[in-house]
Amino acid sequence: MESKHVHVRRRDESFAQRSVTKIWEEVASAENPYLTENCRCHGYDLFELVEKRGFADVLYLLFQGELPSAEKSRLFEALMIALINPGPRHPATRAAMCAGVGKTETAQILPVALTVLGGNHLGGAEVEEAMRFLRKESKGDPLRAAMELPASPAREGDWHPVPGFGCRFGGVDPLPRKILQALLKQPGAGRCMHWAWNFSEGLKPRDMGILSTGLAAAVFADLGFQPRVGPGLFQLLNAPGLLAHGAEMANKPLTAMPFIKDEDYVIER
Template sequence: MSGKEKKPNEETTGRARGEEWWQTSIIEMMPGVIRLRGYEIQDLIGRVSFPAMIWLMLRGELPTDEQADLLGIALGAAVDHGPQAPSIAIARMAATCGVGINSAMASAINVLGDVHGGAGEQALAFYGDIAAAMDEGATLTDAVTTRLNRFFAEESGYVPGFGHRFHPVDPRAPRLLEVTRDFAARGVIGGRFATIAEAIEAEITRRKGKRIPLNIDGATAVIYGELGFPPPLTRGLFVLSRSVGILAHAWEQTEQGGRNKGPLPREWLWAYAGTPKRKLPDDGG
């Protein structure tokens, strides 16, 4: 039993015990009543945008209009990247297998893990390490240098949030940084994470001798960090965003038809690298 669970007693048995089983501060619901974080649903409908509703559900309070706008911008920027993205391809392939929209979407969402979909969470955690070092007195330059030194000494692969296997410069990232700077200038956010991301990019460029620019994951991580979301929620927000593209592709493929479409046209076969053709040994060995 965890420390948070209450041991059953006279006060938590029967119906009371059942009511405490899924205790939540998110929703209150009974016949004729739905309250989200204390707000009557009928009061929210038509007055609160979808990004604001996401904020309310996750954070417990309504955002300002500007905060909701910035969250919506980040969510809108990452909705799709085409069938070459594994999640989108999986949604389309699943649709040709005769499953429903929900199954096609679930199949796609289930592959949004550490490699495909998790870079935003990793980037925000990376930024957070640098911000924490600055809070302890390090300069921006020293904090970035120290964190990158540790990354290249202890970790492998790409610095999360930088570089793109398809785009020399991810067209979404510069625009998202421009928007972030605009919101910071208006006092909606502080702009700290944008500054950190730009400093990381500059230092990577210096070390590599070529520019490894910020990508969509790094840019949306900047916005989510500016808005105060913790790194794990960054992945969840990406899933919400990419679900829009997943739904669109699953629906388009459903309308186009097709049966059992695999990752390649049937006339294109994979490269076989196994044992050459051979005969089964005789019964006598």
């Protein structure tokens, strides 16, 4: 049997001697250097942030490196409240409920649900693509962009011709539309939010509109977050509702959830 010599090429890379971050500084304890005495987030003392700032401000600081203005802070907090629960119709919430009633370990309920929430359908992956879409298209005419989209096919399900916009259950989802309309009254509302509103209004005659992912994307973009951060932020802001629904079902019997009949399963070929 003939053996073949495989040439192994050494990578010409020099690895860092230690990990470095600009985000977080830990002040070591005088008694034990492996323990932390105090922390600074982008130079801001943690205890001062605890005393003087809200969660939305510090979350913004973590990613942006600076504290938000009063207008951005209020807008971010309003979005956090609006997205706190995706609702029991959302696939991620259903996953949390099924995990809870199925007696999944409590610590795993949220990770199970967040895995679903990270997907392309009404999830974090769609938020990232919607942010890229808005950042690119918001320089143009939203009504013209809406008119150039193909009409929604005759169906009862969901259809998203562009990330963050489309139909749910064959129609316009009213809740994200109402939330965006309310958030547009905030002084911190910017170009992407206004463009998203006009674009969604142009889609209404075709039974389409803005989705929760498009709503989050528009606000994230106006707040200055990068698209790659969008999926995780979306998961984070929706996480409380997912956990609440999963925990609610954890002490209930398996029969508390419906069991789908065989005839209700549809396999598309």
